[in-house]
Amino acid sequence: MAYSDKVLDHYTNPRNVGTLDKSSTDVGTGLVGAPECGDVMRLQIKVNPQTHVIEDAKFKTFGCGSAIASSSLATEWIQGRTVDDALKISNTDIVKELALPPVKIHCSVLAEDAIRAAINDWKKKHPEAQPAPADAKAIG
Amino acid sequence: MSGNGHHENGGPLPPGIKLPIYMDNHATTPMDSRVLQAMLPYFTEKFGNAASRNHQFGWEAEAAVETAREQVAKLIGATAKEIIFTSGATESDNLAIKGVAEMYREKGNHIITAVTEHKAVLDTCKRLEKYGYKVTYLPVKADGLVDLDQLKAAMTDKTILVSIMAANNEIGVLQPLEEIGKLCRERGIFLHSDAVQALGKVPLDVNKMNIDMASLTGHKLYGPKGCGALYVRRRNPRVQLSAMIDGGGHERGMRSGTLNVPGIVGFGKACEISMNEMAEESRRVGALRDRLKQKLTAELDEVFINGTMDHRLPGNLNISFLYVEGESLLMGINDIAVSSGSACTSATLEPSYVLKSLGLGDDVAHSSIRFGIGRFNTEAEVDYVAGRLVEVVKKLRELSPLYEMVKEGIDLTKIQWQAESH
Numbered sequence: 001m002a003y004s005d006k007v008l009d010h011y012t013n014p015r016n017v018g019t020l021d022k023s024s025t026d027v028g029t030g031l032v033g034a035p036e037c038g039d040v041m042r043l044q045i046k047v048n049p050q051t052h053v054i055e056d057a058k059f060k061t062f063g064c065g066s067a068i069a070s071s072s073l074a075t076e077w078i079q080g081r082t083v084d085d086a087l088k089i090s091n092t093d094i095v096k097e098l099a100l101p102p103v104k105i106h107c108s109v110l111a112e113d114a115i116r117a118a119i120n121d122w123k124k125k126h127p128e129a130q131p132a133p134a135d136a137k138a139i140g
Numbered sequence: 141m142s143g144n145g146h147h148e149n150g151g152p153l154p155p156g157i158k159l160p161i162y163m164d165n166h167a168t169t170p171m172d173s174r175v176l177q178a179m180l181p182y183f184t185e186k187f188g189n190a191a192s193r194n195h196q197f198g199w200e201a202e203a204a205v206e207t208a209r210e211q212v213a214k215l216i217g218a219t220a221k222e223i224i225f226t227s228g229a230t231e232s233d234n235l236a237i238k239g240v241a242e243m244y245r246e247k248g249n250h251i252i253t254a255v256t257e258h259k260a261v262l263d264t265c266k267r268l269e270k271y272g273y274k275v276t277y278l279p280v281k282a283d284g285l286v287d288l289d290q291l292k293a294a295m296t297d298k299t300i301l302v303s304i305m306a307a308n309n310e311i312g313v314l315q316p317l318e319e320i321g322k323l324c325r326e327r328g329i330f331l332h333s334d335a336v337q338a339l340g341k342v343p344l345d346v347n348k349m350n351i352d353m354a355s356l357t358g359h360k361l362y363g364p365k366g367c368g369a370l371y372v373r374r375r376n377p378r379v380q381l382s383a384m385i386d387g388g389g390h391e392r393g394m395r396s397g398t399l400n401v402p403g404i405v406g407f408g409k410a411c412e413i414s415m416n417e418m419a420e421e422s423r424r425v426g427a428l429r430d431r432l433k434q435k436l437t438a439e440l441d442e443v444f445i446n447g448t449m450d451h452r453l454p455g456n457l458n459i460s461f462l463y464v465e466g467e468s469l470l471m472g473i474n475d476i477a478v479s480s481g482s483a484c485t486s487a488t489l490e491p492s493y494v495l496k497s498l499g500l501g502d503d504v505a506h507s508s509i510r511f512g513i514g515r516f517n518t519e520a521e522v523d524y525v526a527g528r529l530v531e532v533v534k535k536l537r538e539l540s541p542l543y544e545m546v547k548e549g550i551d552l553t554k555i556q557w558q559a560e561s562h
Binding site: 003011014017019031032033034035036037038039040041042060061062063064065067068103 | 538
């Protein structure tokens with residue numbers, strides 16, 4: 001299968017690889033997928049408690065190149081956005097940006113799920129923030 | 141991370157390395173130049189139809205085919221008349237299984253095979269099930285081998301055929317054909333073996349192993365694609381087959397169609413070369429495989445060898461680099477041609493059924509790489525491949541949440557994964 005240049009770029013130079021302290025109250029962690037399915041993404045966000053702006057994002061992904069690229073791109077896009085704004089990112093935006101073929105759409109879905117799961121985790125630690133929409137569950 | 145390898149990153153390539161490196165010799169093999177030389181005249185000046193009985197052109201072609209028939213037969217301890225040329229092993233598997241099923245329908249309707257067989261065998265059996273045949277798909281043990289007691293227990297008075305491969309195309313394990321043949325002979329059941337991966341790599345003797353039919357192909361032993369054969373035993377016992385392709389009555393009526401003379405000449409030559417060089421070559425290729433395995437296991441933790449190492453093709457290594465997904469690994473070593481059992485690399489988006497049948501989790505299959513070392517691989521290539529694998533696996537593990545969790549002592553099986561259905 002031929003990969004798009006953007007997938008290759010994110011695979012070769014993944015952005016924001018790493019780990020944040022998941023016990024910190026400012027950090028939300030999303031862990032989605034399953035090893036048996038061949039992809040697991042962990043996306044973490046560090047949120048400013050006053051402004052609700054995502055100040056840092058890190059990921060680690062077990063999965064194919066498209067899964068790595070989708071999560072790498074997601075960490076780029078959510079940084080600097082408020083958590084509510086970040087929730088507006090949809091998997092179709094990722095598909096478009098990375099030119100993912102139909103068999104790789106689930107990678108983008110997983111990345112969207114990871115964003116939502118991380119934000120939900122942060123919101124659980126911050127009941128004063130708006131609850132996430134009901135449909136924002138971890139797995140679509 | 142580098143997905144491009146040393147050559148594009150400025151570093152010099154080690155001497156003797158030309159990229160890309162081909163190490164996928166279970167898929168197909170490059171043709172030996174000696175084979176090509178033998179074939180060339182049969183495309184041009186010696187173009188005759190082997191079935192033309194009345195002129196020089198036909199006689200020349202027929203003589204070449206008969207020489208090839210002897211060369212193929214010799215490699216498996218058969219006689220020339222027992223070799224039926226086909227278009228390849230998929231056709232041979234179809235002819236053997238469907239041909240016996242149709243011919244011996246009154247004797248019985250039960251076939252035994254194993255879950256790790258090639259799809260050419262499994263799907264042929266599935267089709268026969270639609271026509272009322274019963275098929276037993278034997279499981280394999282964790283080492284990839286068939287359990288002889290289970291085979292024995294599966295045999296009934298209605299069993300007409302056992303089809304068990306000689307060597308597996310993914311994990312390279314060698315089934316105990318001699319013991320299987322003995323069991324089949326005792327019960328008067330025909331034994332068919334898909335022997336494409338074993339042919340020319342390990343000794344095969346149809347009489348010692350009591351094999352009644354064997355599927356063979358040229359392109360796995362440095363011969364041409366599009367030319368295979370079915371060995372069909374002629375005596376003790378004689379196997380009769382219903383033809384699948386009717387027509388001019390070629391190949392003793394079992395496979396009509398004008399013979400692919402250049403292909404057959406090449407297939408024969410490839411068998412002759414293997415006959416002469418197999419002993420030395422298997423030692424050399426086996427040493428390369430062991431060197432690759434040693435380097436990978438010495439420099440990486442959390443690796444798992446799939447299938448037994450005790451009964452295995454010399455050139456095969458199937459290894460799972462746990463917590464790294466196979467397709468992403470292939471992407472990182474794109475200057476090396478190998479295969480993966482990962483779902484993402486298969487047309488069906490299912491992980492390898494062969495690896496799953498060993499009782500391993502899907503995650504082990506997703507992380508697997510199949511190396512197929514062959515005649516033209518070198519020690520320098522093995523060292524380069526090992527180095528690239530170690531480099532890319534380590535980089536992908538820095539990216540892997542699973543590897544991090546395991547290193548922190550987390551038991552991944554205790555985590556409630558949100559398994560989606562895609």
